[in-house]
Amino acid sequence: MDQYDVRRTVFAEPGTPEYDEATRVFNLAAPVHPDTAVTARTVDEVRAAVREADERDLPVRVHTTGHASGARRPVEGGVLIRTVLEGGVRIDPGRRTARVPAGTTWGEVVEAAAPHGLAAPHGSAADVGVVGYLLGGGVSFYGRHTGLAANSVRAVELVTADGALLRADSESDPELLWALRGGGGGFGVVTAVEIELFPVAKVVTGATYWSADHARPLLAAWRDWAADAPRRATTSLRVLNLPPVPGVPPALAAGPVLCVDGAVFAATAEDVSEAERQAERLLAALRGIAEPLMDTWALTDAAGVLNAHMDPAEPVPFIGDHVLLKDLGDDAAAAFLGAVGAGSGSPLAVATLRQLGGAFADADPRGGVLNKVDAAYAYMGSGPPFGRVTAADLEAHCALVRAALEPWNPGVTVPSLVEGFARPQRHLDAEQVAAVERVRARIDPRGRFAGDVSPGATTVG
Template sequence: MNHHDVLPDLFAAPGAPEYEEATEVFNLAAPVRPDVAVTARSVAEVRAAVRAADEQGLPVRMHTTGHASGSRPRVAGGALIRTRLEGGVEVDARRRTARVPAGTTWGEVVAAAAPHGLAAPHGSAAHVGVVGYLLGGGVSFYGRHTGLAANSVRAVELVRADGTLVRADEESDAELLWALRGGGGGFGVVTAVEIDLFPVAGVVTGAAYWSAAHARPLLRAWRDWSGNSPTHATTSFRVMNLPPVPGVPPALAAGPVVCVDGAVLAASPDEMPEARRQAEALLGPLRDLAAPLLDTWSLTDAAGVLDAHMDPAEPVPFVGDHFLLSELGDDAVDAFLGAVGEGSGSPLVVATLRQLGGAFAEADPRGGALSLVDAAYAYMGSGPPFGPVTVADLERHCALVRAALGPWSTGTTVPSLVEGATSPQRHLDPAAAAAVDRVRQRIDPGGRFAGDFAPGVDRKPRCPAG
């Protein structure tokens, strides 16, 4: 069947400008090529698109900004719905909540919440979509204080396979709300979420960079600090091989560097001096070990956290991997630097160790299927297949890093950090996976969205309907 002939009023076919807009992804190494695609800008358009696809027996996939295109099974065939719903972020300052339409980015949420002295447990880049990040766990630079971002979700509005719009919250289908938060997706098309916000008066945030020649003592010092650090601080240690391109300071592109970045939260004005002290307790000993090439750490407002990580703002191709670590002893430090540090021959542009613990490790009594991370650090590494570096080169090196750190791997992942759909993934235990699947069976009995969930759930996907 030629699906784009059947659905001409709703969906666009390959080659049409509307199709190209709907299938844009941030990771250019993981394109999506469905039979037909649409960008939905209202709930009515989402419902019409889902009903049309259901009538034609088409499997349905969805995305917003396309940052996670590499983490899911490739979209090939069927119908794709891109959500960019209008209406804007609605902040209720009294209740400290925000209603966020699907397709909204974290930069928009931060801008809407800031005038009220509030913040959200957002990602490290302004252009990342809110919905996928939240429902996939969400490891924020506020996370040691707030926990996984998924725990902030209080309600989800969803279009089911038959086109009906439902709301899942604690009063109405709490079981569906539980499954949506970390269950892996594949329930329907989310059109909006309601999330908790938290007070913020200021944030000490930024990044400090050193020559990779100092990597070992710096990493050990950061490791020692992170093991007993205050929960208002969440940081990462990165090994970076930055290319000489516009936007990258020349000093950072002259050779491999290491970076310590993150944020220390001050919820009230009275907490600002303590936030400064906590940041200095981390950075002072590191600066004493070696003078930074560049140091942007400072006290700023909540928007500054979005700039600290220096993520690329434009779509790029990249191949990467992610897993969780139980500890980071001296042997693990040596294994990490041996695999990605100076002289390793690593083609990865960035290899990151993100500090966990604190509230990340605490189960939220109102949380969802994934409400905590039982690990000390998260590893993420990625690089672009540019020039002589091929996709195969990157995949081989990702496997090398995984093997080097294997003795300390927990065997688990966080969906929002996953980069490769074929990499080992697991974020739910068998009992939770089975419970999530029962909810999915109830909500989508025909399996219309069966191809649209994370493989980190411990069971095989059902065959799509049709």
Template structure:
């Protein structure tokens, strides 16, 4: 090891690199090729000392601090022209305490490694749909899992967070040591520190019934109706999604799925023990039997298997791709909502989207959790996602926006809701919308935290970070298309990592005024990770 490398490994030199170097390109690489990030400088941190050194470097050079691992959420990032980006790839294995059903996960770990480590003990986690997604960013943004209807949002499984705060100190935060910071870290929007490790609860998982079934879009109306009726009384062990797909002709996609618009129903049914296998098979048959009776699928992969297979069910791409995507929550949809959805996504619609889907929520996702963080639950039964990649077909988008307003059974799909994501760009608020920024409009007022100080709402998702869930919010959720990011979104005031909020900043936060700096005199604002 060279002298410079030895010094860097010891943590005294952060190893910060400027644009134009191979190290900079490696540290700034993102999964979403449509949303590259260009910070003022970048560093890949493999130890806690290197993270601390990076934070010190940023403070000494007047830079903000951002953090990421895989860059799946790079489209949600604010400009980084005056920031140091820390790519967290901390060394160390996933540590599983089988007796306590708990895992400690270094920042930078992907979900594939966590699922593999937990499976050796008959356990699993509320992981995402891809093995390559980073654990920390997924968890602290909420986390919708195929087990979510049984165990709730993934963020509620977090039991402790280890991080470097803006003053360069290493802290382990849980509900006993610092309940306010622990509350804010779990869905509060970031800016509190660079996470170096996280501890989560695991749960038993002996087997799962999982897979995906595909039909030509000609049968979509009857299939969507049957799926929607099933979701009304579905057991919490089952979580599913329904997607309209226009897949490109590429080697990674089976030829039978790229011959036109397809409807896909995928999901998972959890078996906590081997004794639950018969019940899980029955639940899966209750869903798939009526769908298979409508028409024979062109491809059907539903089967009984191990929990690790759930990571492949959604068929998310493994390699970086350009993506435009967004999502929103819906109230209950009815027959008219079904027709509106298919009118803009189904066969002959001219939809430019690779996929547009409805994801089943409800169950434990909709129930308040004692001791939950800033993002505790969602009381809407459906979530709509829309996505378009580089291979997306050309077509119109305007009619799709209008259909979103119809797709929630007569209720506005986009407009005033106390909390939750919304679409930006081309979209305009539905009639009667207020205090909602969909490419313009008034800024929502900050909400008070546990101590009464202002805690601003945060943008989430591809373009908008969801704010805290309101206990009285009712309705449903959905998944939908990408729209261009609109300009001029105001930055909101945020509490600094040290917890101090100056009087002028507190007053500005209460007034909803934008802040020029995130942080306080204790140092720069640090990023949460992605």
């Protein structure tokens, strides 16, 4: 592992196409402005870039798709390495694992695993990068069965500050593997991960939309079902204020709408009928309250889960926030709808409550430092500065929603759900922070990657 390309990496400077490619982000409201940048497509290129940064005494930051650029520390100065590594996803159907190079998106993993009847605990969008999502926790539509997506990581390959290539797994540096999964970054440049897959035969997935005039009874019915929902089901309730732009169905842009989406999966063909019954139990109760504006729930294969949420496929500017909720009683439900529902004046395009519990709340003995979520629901809200809606409007309303939900906020967050760097973040306690810092000091003693450390992994309280 000590052989690498000794040719000097050419760091791209601002104003060049290479710099623009390396600094491209999905969240256009959170651009990055390093002094120099490089796109690395091989492990040797990563090693050469890190060693050149060390020679020039430059701090190093890392990203792939840039979906989380708004949640990261602002990238100013130093070198930014964008990892888009070659090699493709490799599935081992016998071991039910996938080796995934850094820069790979979840759509590529789903496509590779599906022919083997396997799935991964991926996010709701096909174009989200795998590595950042996994190491930041990961709240999947399979998560009430699998737990946090970070728990599926079985090995991590990374280049450290001295250019060395390491593999951390249960036998080779298990302490580093533990710290990487939820530790908040700052260890090096991850070049690949190995993740555990699970069997999926079919999935009942999709979304149903109603006028937000029916939000209160719909939310109550969804919450009552969620209280004892099966672990094979994970759903979200969303209040949408979508602009009348291409790609948005007119019925969904005519005013605020409420949406229930998610997935109920069947591990085997014998489980399909039961999955359909469980989905119908929820949907029949909701459809009985009001006639839907649109309904896409259907029995499909695993790839269909990536289409349920209808996340934007192209980069967009957005500003948002994330809060966990201990429960969702009548007062909490009223506070949520009062802040984002019809008549609230909310400029947020999307305000989501994601169902947690189930395996999300189970501490995985094989997991990392972040291996469970002690909350019943996760709130995420965001919107684009669009038309008359300004960034200041969105910032102000994020603060309003946070204040409304504060009585039910346990004071912790999930890194992969955080939208804004300046928002409160904390996912580790003081003891965990200290333990992770000891590992980070061992792996990166001079702090070459210190700017890449998540605020939630370094501050407590």
